[in-house]
Structure formats: structure tokens, C-alpha cells
Amino acid sequence: MDETSADSVTLDMLREARETVSRSPLGVINTPMIPWSQTTLPLSVSCNIQIKLENLQRTGSFKIRGVANQFARRPKGGRFVTMSAGNYGKSFAYASKHYGSQGKVVMPETAPESKSILIQSFGVEVERVPTSCLMNVVNRCVQDDNMTFLHSYDDLDLIAGHASLGMEVLEVLPEPDVVVVCCGGGGLLAGVAAAIKLSGCDKTRIYGVEPEGACTMYKSFTEKKPVGMDTKSIASGLAPPFAGRLPYELCQRYVEGIILVSDEEIKTAVSTLYRAGLVVEPSGSAAFAAIDNNKIPDMEEKNIVCILSGGNIGKDELANFPD
Ligand SMILES: Cc1ncc(COP(=O)(O)O)c(C=O)c1O
Numbered sequence: 177m178d179e180t181s182a183d184s185v186t187l188d189m190l191r192e193a194r195e196t197v198s199r200s201p202l203g204v205i206n207t208p209m210i211p212w213s214q215t216t217l218p219l220s221v222s223c224n225i226q227i228k229l230e231n232l233q234r235t236g237s238f239k240i241r242g243v244a245n246q247f248a249r250r251p252k253g254g255r256f257v258t259m260s261a262g263n264y265g266k267s268f269a270y271a272s273k274h275y276g277s278q279g280k281v282v283m284p285e286t287a288p289e290s291k292s293i294l295i296q297s298f299g300v301e302v303e304r305v306p307t308s309c310l311m312n313v314v315n316r317c318v319q320d321d322n323m324t325f326l327h328s329y330d331d332l333d334l335i336a337g338h339a340s341l342g343m344e345v346l347e348v349l350p351e352p353d354v355v356v357v358c359c360g361g362g363g364l365l366a367g368v369a370a371a372i373k374l375s376g377c378d379k380t381r382i383y384g385v386e387p388e389g390a391c392t393m394y395k396s397f398t399e400k401k402p403v404g405m406d407t408k409s410i411a412s413g414l415a416p417p418f419a420g421r422l423p424y425e426l427c428q429r430y431v432e433g434i435i436l437v438s439d440e441e442i443k444t445a446v447s448t449l450y451r452a453g454l455v456v457e458p459s460g461s462a463a464f465a466a467i468d469n470n471k472i473p474d475m476e477e478k479n480i481v482c483i484l485s486g487g488n489i490g491k492d493e494l495a496n497f498p499d
Contacts, residue, residue, distance in 0.1 A: 180332045180422055181422075181425060182370075182422065182425040182426045182428075182429055184332065185332070185335070185336065185370050185374070185426060186374070187374040187375065189336060190336055190339040190340075190343070190367075190370065190371050190374060191343075192336075193245045193333070193336035193337050193339060193340065194339065194340040194343050196244065196245050196248045196249075196337070197241050197244045197245055197337050197340040198340065200244035200245075200248060201274060202234065202240060202243070202244045202247075202270065202271055202274055203234050204233070204234060204240055204241055204244050204340075205232065205233055205234055206344055207228060207229045207230050207232050207233050207344070208228075208229050208232065209226050209227065209228045209229070209344070209345065209348045209349070209481070210226065210227060210229065211224065211225070211226055211227075212225035212226070212227055212452075212482075215452035215453060215454070217448070217451060217452040219467075219468060220468070220470070221467060221468065221470055221475055222476060222477065223475045223476060223477060223478050223479070223480050224477075224478070224479045224480065225467065225480045225481075225482055226348070226349060226352075226479070226480070226481050226482070227454075227464075227481075227482050227483075227484055228341070228344075228345060228481060228482070228483045228484065229454070229484055230341065230460070230483060230484055230485045230486060230487075231454065231455060231456045231457075231460055231484050231485075231486055231487025232487065233486075234270075235263070235266050235267045235270050236263065236266070236486055236487050236488040237263040237266075237267070237413075237460065237485060237486030237487070237488060238338060238341055238364055238483075238485050238486065239263045239264045239266070239267040239328075239486075240267040240270065240271075241337045241338050241340050241341060242267075242331070242333070242334030242335065242336075242337035242338045242363060242367070243264070243267040243268055243270075243271045243334070243337065244271070244337055245333045245334065245336055245337030246271075246326055246331065246333045246334050246337065247271045247274075247275050247277075249333050250324065250326075252275055252276070252277070253275070253276055253277055253278075254277050254278075254324055255277065255278040255279075255321070255322065255323045255324065256268070256272065256277055256278070256279050256280070256323060256324050256325075256326050257279070257280045257281075257282065257314055257317040257318065257321075257323040257324070257325055257326070258279075258280075258281055258282070258314075258325065258326045258327070258328060259281070259282040259283070259310045259311070259313075259314050259328070260281060260283065260328045261283050261284055261286075261287035261291055261412065262287075262291065262412060262413045262459075262488070263413055263459070263486050263488060264328035264329075265281045265283065265291065265295050265328075266291075266294060266295065266488070268281065268300070268326065268328075269281065269294075269295040269297075269298035269299075269300040270298055272298060272299070272300050273298040273299050273300070278301075278323075279298075279299075279300040279301070280300065280301040280302075280303065280317060280323065281295050281300055281301070281302050281303075282302075282303050282305060282310055282313045282314050282317070283295075283302055283303070283304050283305075284304070284305070284306070284307040284310060285304040285305060285306055285307075286307065287304070290490075292304060327420075328361065328363070328416075329360060329361030329362060329363035329364075329416065329420045329423060330361060330362075330363065330420030330421055330422055330423060331363070331422075332422060334363055334367075335363050335366050335367040335370070335422065335423065335426065336367065337367070338363055338364050338366075338367030338368065339367035339368065339370055339371035340367075340371075341364070341367065341368055341371075341483065342355075342367065342368035342369070342370070342371025342372045342375075343371050343375070345368070345372070345481050345483075346371075346372065346375055346377070349479060349481060350377075351377050351379070351380065352372075352377070352380050352479050352480070352481045353379070353380065353381065353478035353479045353480065354380070354381045354382075354383065354472060354475065354478055354479070354480045354481070355368065355369075355372060355380060355381075355382045355383070355480075355481045355483070356382075356383050356385060356435075356463040356464075356466060356467055356472060356480065356481065356482050356483065357369070357382065357383070357384055357385065357463055357483050357485070358384075358385055358411075358413075358414060358459060358460060358461075358462040358463045358483065358485045359384035359385060359386050359393050359414065359427075359434065359462075360386075360390075360413050360414040360415065360416050360459065361392075361416045361418065361419060361420040361423060362384070362393050362419050362420050362423025362424060362426075362427055363420060363423050364483075364485060365382075365384040365393070365423065365427055365431060366420075366422065366423040366426035366427050366430075366431075367426075368382065368483065369382040369426065369427060369430035369431045370426050370429075370430055372430075373429075373430040381432040381473075382430060382431050382432055383431065383432055383433055383434070383435050383466070383472055384427060384431055384433075384434045384435070385434070385435045385436075385437055385462040385463045385465070385466040386414060386434055386435075386436055386437075386462070387409035387410070387411050387414050387415065387436070387437060387438070387439060387442060387462060388409075388436045388437065388438050388439075389407060389408040389409045389415070389439065390405075390407035390408065390409040390411070390414055390415035390416075391405070391434070391436055392404060392405055392407065392416070392417070392418055392419040393419045393423075393424065393427060393434050394434040394436060395419075396419040396424050397427075397428070397433070397434055400428075401424075402418065402419045402420065402421045402423075402424035403418070403419065404417045404418035404419070405417065409439055409442075409458075410439045410442055410443065410458045411439070411442055411457075411458040411459040411461075411462055412458075412459065413457070413458075413459030413460075413486065414458075414459045414462060433473075435466045435471050435472060436471075437462050437465040437466050437469065437471065439458075441465040441466075441468075441469050442458045442461055442462055442465050443458070443497045443498060444465070444468075444497075444498055445461040445462070445464045445465035445468055446458055446461045446489070446494070446497050447497045447498050447499065448464070448468060449461055449464060449484070450494065450497075454484065454487075455487045455489060455494075456484045456486070456487050456489070457486050457487055457488050457489040457493075458489070459485065459486055460484050460485040460486035460487060461484070463482050463483055463484070463485070464482050464484065467480060467482055
């Protein structure tokens, strides 16, 4: 991994990435942002909430934004390897097929078999290994097979691509009071926060939301350096073992704070969103859980943007959640 610093993320660079993402042959969508009131489901908090529907994004999550920028900036027909059991893997596989590149996804053997089948259906190789071996296998692919490693959250091009989401938010709501974003390794939060702050919204407060059992960015803020932990959460996309280095630097600069939610609160959020007619996966629902449980400071009467970051959930999983 290179040692790019937060200083290399400039407004010009994010604008250029935004152009790349919106013109991408991968068909990235400028997703709708709608007022919560449109769902007609009452909430206990009194503020104006707008929801950004990345669950309707191509491949079912925001990850395609960053992937579109990563692939656009690398040689066509390249040989790429990544490690992911979820949404990044799906977007990576979709892009590999489109660009005709040879792709490989190294996946923990604990991931559902259905994920491997889906990724393989795009013509991408999957290797399932014990979690403790993931990085060793990636390193082997880089050294022995001459593949290029694409990181799923700690990568400048990826973060710049994710920033397009923040720019779209500002086109609808030019100066939101608060923006709430789900956080795993921190790539999405870093990109959105950098886009909003570098665009001049000094007063906008941006919060990341993590599960209590996978709070690497929260711990990184406390320890003032990117740290790891043994993570466990129903929101598997929010549970990588480390906060990203570049995401951490950007979040420290542009993010107000990290809010924690329990797995129970996430499950209830998935159900509430479903009752509102929205299919959102646990990893995409944490930001909403923080709002719905009144965990964001000073929300009263404010304009709040809640990013619903992904919708990849099957009906079996949904059936396990409260009504
Ligand atoms: C739906 C969803 N939301 C949010 C995240 C967190 O993204 P990041 O790792 O960039 O923080 C992920 C990661 O996989 C995800 O799948």
C-alpha cells in the first residue's frame, strides 16, 4: 500500500473523480435522495431527514462508485486481486467482467457460499481461505502471479470515487446541517466527508456510525492512530478488522465524531426501513439506526442526510429480523 496522505485529497481531484464516476461505462447511478416523510412512516425524532438511496445503486451498494474510479485509473485488461466477502467483491467482479480484466477475490471460508457463486458468475476466480490467511494469499497473488492488489477501503482512487456521493448530496441540499454515514474501514465516510468539507460546508457536521462490536474507527479516534480489533457484528460490511490508514486521516480531519449502535438497533432499523418500503441490508442501515435511536447530537429541527449505503440482503436474512 502506498503512503498517500490526506493532503493529496483536493477539491479538484474529487471533481475529476466525480466526472469519471458519472461517465463510467459501469453505469453508476445518481441515486435518488428523498425526504423521509415521503415514506409516510412516523419517526420519534423531530428533524427533516433526507435519505440517499444507495440501496438502489448498480450492484446494490455505493461500492461501485469507488470501483469505477479505481478501474478507470488502471490499465485495461490488468490482473487484479482483492479480498472481500461482500459488496466490494460484487462491484469488483462486475467491473472485472466489464473491463475484461482477470480478477480474483480472496474470501474468508466463513462467507456464505452464495457470495462465491455470485462473484464467480461474473467470471472472477474465488479462493476461500481461513480468515487468518487472507492477506498471505493476497501477497502470494501479488508476488508469484504478478497481480495488482485493489484495496476495498484504504485506497485513494476508491475514496475519491466514493466522494461523488457527497457531491450529489450537495446538489440536492447545498448546506445540510448533519450528514450520517455507515462506517466500516472508513472509505465511504472519508470520501463523503472530504467532498462536503472541501466544497465549503464548514458548518455541516458529519458523523460516522459503527456497530459496537466492530468499532475500529471509534477506537482509532480515541487512540489517535488507525487501530484494529477482533470484530463481530451482524453488519459484516462494517466489520473489517482494521480502520484504514488514509480513511482514518481524512476522517480525523473532516468528521465530527463516531457514533456506536448495537446489533439489536441495526436489526430494528432494517425492519423499520422495510416497513417503509425500503430493502436495506444491516451494513447499510447503521446510520439510520443512529438517527432513529436519537444518538446524533443536536438533531432537533435540523436538516439531516442519512445515507442508506446498500441493499444486498436476501429474504432468508430479512425473515430473522423483528417485525
Ligand atoms: C452497505 C455498506 N455500507 C457501508 C460499508 C462501509 O464502507 P467502508 O468500508 O468504506 O467504511 C460497507 C462496506 O462493505 C457496505 O457494504
